[in-house]
Amino acid sequence: MSKKKKSKNKNQTSSSWSIFIFILIIICSSFYKFNHDNIDDGGFYLNFVDVGQGDCELITCGGTNVLIDCGEDSKAADVIAYLEKNNVQKLDYVVATHPHSDHMGGMHSIIENYDIGEVIIPHLPDKDVPTTRFFEKFLDACDKKKTKISEAKVGRNIKFGGADAEIISPNSQSYDDVNNYSVGLLITYGENRFILTGDAETVSEKEILENGVLKKVDVYKAGHHGSTSSGSKKFLEAIQPDIAVISCGAGNSYGHPAKKTLTSLKKYTDEIYRTDLNGTIVVYSDGKTVSVTTERQGK
């Protein structure tokens, strides 16, 4: 073979290798980006807003804002102030876990004041459709704003920015207790998991367990404000929370959280936060580790 031909072949081989390595770099970069998108989006914030005796959670992640419950009507202004403080100008999803006043008493104000992508509520048979005025105001607000409203479907996965939220309850079409219609969410962000079940009681928790969807979680919002009606032994065994958050009002009339609940939680963690003692509680995840900041130290 002539020297010129040898040189040409060597150059061709070198070019082929360069192209191969370039393509390999592109593929590896894409793979890295795919697996780390959620870590690069500023993290996952789960705010347990202090609304006194009630529930209200705000999730912000990668530009997506989700409100889960909003407490009593009397707390709506506080919730809106908190949203403003966090520069929330629109809500991609609103989840009204179930139609009790301590969870959605103020929801009509949220609907009236924000553009909302979708409101998710549980399916309610006619016998359990509320007669309350706050629920009527909520329906009227949705009607006036032409808000998209849909019923929670177990198994539906929703993207909350870089986080994945799976609807895990309610699993039945009819319950004796309205608390069991609570829309439950199992949320994953990177390696961290969070579970929120509204006021779902042991009846609903049993159904969730039977579906086999539960995994160890980093953060568990204690069901029904830490009442003994929720947080069964088997449920806690399945989720083994590293951190528990109880949303309840200072000096509430119902004894929330129950001492028995606190004892049960302490089998799994000493990191138990309470809105009655700590005020608003902010959980942050970077996809690997979870940290908590609170409005008050509390004890």
Add this chain to the structure above:
Amino acid sequence: MNIIDRFEEDYAVIETDGGMINVARAKLPENAAEGDVLEFTDGVWTIDESATEERRRNAASKLRRLLGND
């Protein structure tokens, strides 16, 4: 108007014109249920069944329409 929102432990949580109040369950009729519209006269709570039924019917109809299920 007084409407039972829910029961918590020994209390009924009632929506009134002035906000939410707690009333001991023992002070309500034994068959009082969530959603019942109540009258409070001379210190006695009674259930207004027709008002309850009407409010439920209207709310259900509105809900189904908004869900696109009517």
